[in-house]
Amino acid sequence: MAAEESEIPHNMPPRSAAGNVDDRAHLPADDPIPGMDAAVFEAFAGEVAQFRDTAVAPNVARWESEKRMAPEALREASQIGLLAMEVPASLGGLGMSFAQKCHIVEVLSAVSMPFAFSLVNTGNVAARVANLGSDAHRERYLADLMAGRRFGSTALTEPGAGSDFANIATTATPVEGGWRLDGAKAWITNAAHSDVIFCYAQTEPGSRGRGIASFLIDGTRPGFERLPPYELAGGHLIGTGGFRLDGYIAPAEDLIGPPTQAFGAAMSSVNGARTYVAAMCCAMVEATLAGAVRYGTQREAFGKPVIGHQGLAWKLAGVQNRLEAAQLLTERAVAAVTESLHTGDASAAILPAAHAKKFTTETAEADIAACIQAMGAEGLRSSHPWGHHLVGARIANYVDGSTEIQTDRIARSLAATYATS
Structure with missing residues (x-):
């Protein structure tokens, strides 16, 4: 609706x-x-x-x-x-x-x-x-x-390798005229329909990131098997699912990122993804907050608009305060990613992207829930997208590196940032 x-x-x-x-x-x-x-x-x-x-x-x-x-x-x-x-x-x-x-x-x-x-x-x-x-x-x-x-997908994740991307098990073996790809991919956005896929595979088992290459694969060719999409509560529009490669032959020209280069390029693209996920979280919170404030100015309780009661007004003020911080962190990450695209050096965007994604995903879920609570049972109506946003905020905690991965990335920077200051 x-x-x-x-x-x-x-x-x-x-x-x-x-x-x-x-x-x-x-x-x-x-x-x-x-x-x-x-x-x-x-x-x-x-x-x-x-x-x-x-x-x-x-x-x-x-x-x-x-x-x-x-x-x-x-x-x-x-x-x-x-x-x-x-x-x-x-x-x-x-x-x-x-x-x-x-x-x-x-x-x-x-x-x-x-x-x-x-x-x-x-x-x-x-x-x-x-x-x-x-x-x-x-x-x-x-x-x-x-x-x-x-439709398109980027296939990094596997049943046994998510945040530890370097541990992927899909193999790429040289054959005459190209490469043979074998393995399974999981938790892939758009996998329900996509058949133009940038797929990452290991060319040298045991070498972790050093041996990973990327290929452009065509889901209409032999050796590609689409698996049933996952049923994600409230998140079916993402089309998450997986596929198997069984003797899929990628011609030599379909090698897009050779070993020693593909892993770093993938990690660089993740900075951008984490940043636009942060922007998505800001949008969901802002839309829900606007709905809650509008409702609070129109609905009366105990002789005055609901927004006039300090308990509710202060709760929504806290949401706005955190939203302002989230927007500023996201803007900082956008600027860092933009600069990295210009210079070709992704390292300076890693921490801004991690900070933006960690903060926005951690606060969005609670703040959307607070706005729904401020509307009482009205906030649960499907005529409002607030429940859909609540699911979106939960999904944002996982995609393109979980919240824990962002925390770990920030933690590993602490010594270099502060130990000598």
């Missing part, structure tokens, strides 16, 4: 470090990858909000009750370019900067983080095909990905 239109911010304006509306959508003043023209982008963001309110919001509850992805909505999203955000304009994409992409996923996540997460993963694959693939890859896959005729 649709969320009431008045409850969802239409433009989700990003904020500057001072807390003021910033029409550059998180872009630092010296952004080295400017992306779309600011005025064009502002108009596009409004178009995205309209798509969100008409094509996504009215259908989220139904899609979840049907326990499925929404490929038809992703195809509709493609009509305004949402599956090609970071594909260069010269190849038919929108040519957005990373910062602009983060703002767009905020806009979409105001009604459904799982839908936004599914969408951005196909978009990421399209951008990688455009930027890393050969001319043959672009000719074979790019137009279909941008149009939603095919």
Whole structure:
């Protein structure tokens, strides 16, 4: 069922470090990858909000009750370019900067983080095909990905290897003309429908990250077996599932990231993913807070609006306080990732991304629940997306490195940061 239109911010304006509306959508003043023209982008963001309110919001509850992805909505999203955000304009994409992409996923996540997460993963694959693939890859896959005729996934995780990515067991064995891939992947976003997949495999068992390579695999070829998607409570729109590779032959030209390079590239891309997940969390909290405040000003109890009671007002003030901190940490991470894309050095973005994801995921779940509580039983109605956001916040704690992994990353930096100060 649709969320009431008045409850969802239409433009989700990003904020500057001072807390003021910033029409550059998180872009630092010296952004080295400017992306779309600011005025064009502002108009596009409004178009995205309209798509969100008409094509996504009215259908989220139904899609979840049907326990499925929404490929038809992703195809509709493609009509305004949402599956090609970071594909260069010269190849038919929108040519957005990373910062602009983060703002767009905020806009979409105001009604459904799982839908936004599914969408951005196909978009990421399209951008990688455009930027890393050969001319043959672009000719074979790019137009279909941008149009939603095919969907994309990035396959790192396995049944026995999640946060410890270097421990993957899928093997890539050299054969005449290419590589033979064998193994299983699990917990893969979009796996319910995707068949253009950047897959990571071990070329030298026992070598951990040093031997990992990445391949562009085609799920329509022999040797690929799609497994049934997982039933995730409230998260079916992500299309999470897995697949098996049994004698899948990847031609030599489908080796995208050779050993000694692929592992580092994957870890670099994770910084960006952690950052846009943080942006998604900010959007869910802000949308839920806006709904709770609006309800509190309209509903009266004991002779005055509910928001006039100190206990509730202070609780929501705490939510806003933490949201401001979350937005600032996310902006810092966006700036760091943007800079790393310019310099090619991802190391400076690791900690900002970890801090942003740890804080936003840890606070989003409790703060969304607090906003729902502030609305009483009304907050549980499916006409509001708040329960869907609660599930989205829980999912955010796992994707692209669990909250514990972010904590460990920060902990390992402590000595270098403070021991000699």
